[in-house]
Amino acid sequence: xxxxxxxxxxxxxxxxxxxxxxxxxxxRPGACAAANSVQPSAARxxxxxxxxxxxxxxxxxxxxxxxxRPLPRARPRRAWRAKLPCATISPSSSSSSSSSxxxxxxxxxxxxxxxxxxxxxxxxxxxxxELGVRPHHVxxxxxxxxxxxxxxLRGVALDGMDPEPDWTRVPELPKRAAEVLAAEFTASSSxxxxxxxPEAHMAAAGAELNPSPNPNINxxxxxxxKAGHRDEGAAPAPARPKLAxxxxxAKLGVELRSGLTVETVLIGHGEGAVTVCxxxxxxxxxxxxFCETGTMGLRADLGGAEILEQLWHAARLxxxxxxxxxxxxxxxxxxxxxxxxxxxxPRETFEVTNVVFMGMGEPLDNVEAVVSAVGVMTEYWxxxxxxxxVSTVGDRPDAIRRLAGSNVQLALxxxxxxEAVRQQxxxxxxFTTIPEIxxxxxxxxxxxxxxxxxxxxxxxxxVIKGVNDGVEHGRELGQLLSGHRVWVNLIPYNPTSAGARxxxxxxxxxxxxxxANAVREGTDxxxxxxxxxxxxxxxxGQPLEAACGQLAVKKMAQDAPPPASA
Numbered sequence: 001x002x003x004x005x006x007x008x009x010x011x012x013x014x015x016x017x018x019x020x021x022x023x024x025x026x027x028r029p030g031a032c033a034a035a036n037s038v039q040p041s042a043a044r045x046x047x048x049x050x051x052x053x054x055x056x057x058x059x060x061x062x063x064x065x066x067x068x069r070p071l072p073r074a075r076p077r078r079a080w081r082a083k084l085p086c087a088t089i090s091p092s093s094s095s096s097s098s099s100s101x102x103x104x105x106x107x108x109x110x111x112x113x114x115x116x117x118x119x120x121x122x123x124x125x126x127x128x129x130e131l132g133v134r135p136h137h138v139x140x141x142x143x144x145x146x147x148x149x150x151x152x153l154r155g156v157a158l159d160g161m162d163p164e165p166d167w168t169r170v171p172e173l174p175k176r177a178a179e180v181l182a183a184e185f186t187a188s189s190s191x192x193x194x195x196x197x198p199e200a201h202m203a204a205a206g207a208e209l210n211p212s213p214n215p216n217i218n219x220x221x222x223x224x225x226k227a228g229h230r231d232e233g234a235a236p237a238p239a240r241p242k243l244a245x246x247x248x249x250a251k252l253g254v255e256l257r258s259g260l261t262v263e264t265v266l267i268g269h270g271e272g273a274v275t276v277c278x279x280x281x282x283x284x285x286x287x288x289x290f291c292e293t294g295t296m297g298l299r300a301d302l303g304g305a306e307i308l309e310q311l312w313h314a315a316r317l318x319x320x321x322x323x324x325x326x327x328x329x330x331x332x333x334x335x336x337x338x339x340x341x342x343x344x345x346p347r348e349t350f351e352v353t354n355v356v357f358m359g360m361g362e363p364l365d366n367v368e369a370v371v372s373a374v375g376v377m378t379e380y381w382x383x384x385x386x387x388x389x390v391s392t393v394g395d396r397p398d399a400i401r402r403l404a405g406s407n408v409q410l411a412l413x414x415x416x417x418x419e420a421v422r423q424q425x426x427x428x429x430x431f432t433t434i435p436e437i438x439x440x441x442x443x444x445x446x447x448x449x450x451x452x453x454x455x456x457x458x459x460x461x462x463v464i465k466g467v468n469d470g471v472e473h474g475r476e477l478g479q480l481l482s483g484h485r486v487w488v489n490l491i492p493y494n495p496t497s498a499g500a501r502x503x504x505x506x507x508x509x510x511x512x513x514x515x516a517n518a519v520r521e522g523t524d525x526x527x528x529x530x531x532x533x534x535x536x537x538x539x540x541g542q543p544l545e546a547a548c549g550q551l552a553v554k555k556m557a558q559d560a561p562p563p564a565s566a
Contacts, residue, residue, distance in 0.1 A: 264276065356389045390408050414459050461477070474518030483524075
């Protein structure tokens with residue numbers, strides 16, 4: 001057999017030799033490198049511009065999986081951040097009133113009158129933006145003002161201009177910002193010209209400063225003793241006398257840079273807490289016949305900074321009142337003699353905790369300045385909106401609805417159960433009906449986010465003998481307010497020269513009680529009896545002419561035209 005020889009295997013094809021790598025070309029210095037060697041800042045700007053154009057093209061063309069989308073709308077700025085110019089300078093105080101508020105080349109005792117107020121937040125923010133200073137330093141400035149600077153003024157007299165702060169002590173504040181604050185701003189553009197407080201001998205004798213006309217009216221239940229962290233068998237600490245909070249009652253006369261004057265009231269209550277009643281206008285145009293402020297007429301609207309400066313002056317006075325010096329409160333000690341207490345440490349001095357816009361003027365006739373001031377109070381003074389109350393006579397329902405965005409408390413000065421009696425007491429009531437006002441109040445409650453603190457609006461009712469104090473008036477008022485989310489605050493009339501012209505007198509205590517019981521026959525929105533309180537405590541301000549309806553600058557009131565007769 002012939003054997004077949006195996007076929008030769010094919011030789012594998014030789015692998016192609018790799019191509020030699022081209023020699024790298026020498027790098028030429030680019031435009032960026034050349035620019036960096038000459039103008040680094042210009043080069044960085046050019047690179048940013050090129051990168052922005054590249055990314056913009058990729059996003060517009062859908063590159064890198066990105067889709068183009070419209071830019072988000074800018075968030076609206078808060079109302080209180082709106083530009084509020086510094087208050088104008090009166091011709092009597094300076095001949096160059098039209099000049100910009102810069103530093104006075106000839107410093108003197110009135111140097112602060114020529115600068116912007118530090119409480120003009122919008123102007124300060126604008127200057128910081130021009131300087132390139134970050135806006136978070138504004139919060140540090142107010143924290144310094146209300147902390148270290150306020151504590152350092154406790155021994156300084158309140159009258160005259162405030163000592164200027166040392167802005168270099170504000171933590172992390174840039175030097176250029178401190179220089180601008182020292183040159184262009186002042187701690188207060190207004191000054192305290194009058195301070196009225198209860199008589200010292202009354203405080204020393206422990207006399208009651210606001211006795212109720214009838215001790216059986218509105219008896220306050222005694223609080224139950226709280227269990228403290230103390231040894232078993234230790235005697236409870238006696239409570240501080242009621243006089244300790246009433247000594248804080250005071251009235252301030254505040255002269256604005258324009259030369260006009262407003263009045264501010266301090267009301268002490270609680271353990272060192274103070275409510276400040278601020279003015280929103282110089283005078284008032286409403287002309288309520290029981291109110292002394294109406295005799296002045298309307299002289300001017302206050303700016304937001306001027307409202308805040310009243311709060312600043314009140315805080316200065318409150319911080320100078322030591323609770324231990326007025327009425328020392330014995331401390332609870334343990335077996336080792338160390339002081340112990342439950343909860344937060346008690347205050348050493350009085351402190352501003354509440355603000356009410358119930359001073360001179362109609363707040364809602366100056367609503368933008370009021371909203372601006374409220375924003376600063378809640379943002380920088382750290383006051384909760386529920387501790388700020390704005391009172392209005394109610395003839396501007398649109399402004400009531402405008403106020404809802406501030407989430408403050410609302411007080412409606414009604415003073416009558418029907419249109420006829422209301423127009424007799426409040427001349428401007430003829431322009432707005434009571435149903436229109438109550439509809440605006442319900443809108444306010446809805447838009448402000450009705451909650452536990454704002455589910456009812458306070459209705460203020462000044463009780464005048466023989467005018468609106470009858471049982472039939474109380475019953476009619478209860479029926480008028482039935483179904484509404486309100487409660488009634490009855491305020492016995494405080495004597496004024498304005499009311500004396502119309503024969504107004506203080507009501508009898510028993511008559512007020514009978515009227516309150518008649519109001520309770522009405523029901524609120526939940527079907528419960530109408531809540532009613534009698535505010536006898538306002539009579540504590542009568543010796544100071546600081547009670548409800550008694551605020552007025554006498555000289556301005558004398559210069560104003562007489563009100564219309566009844």
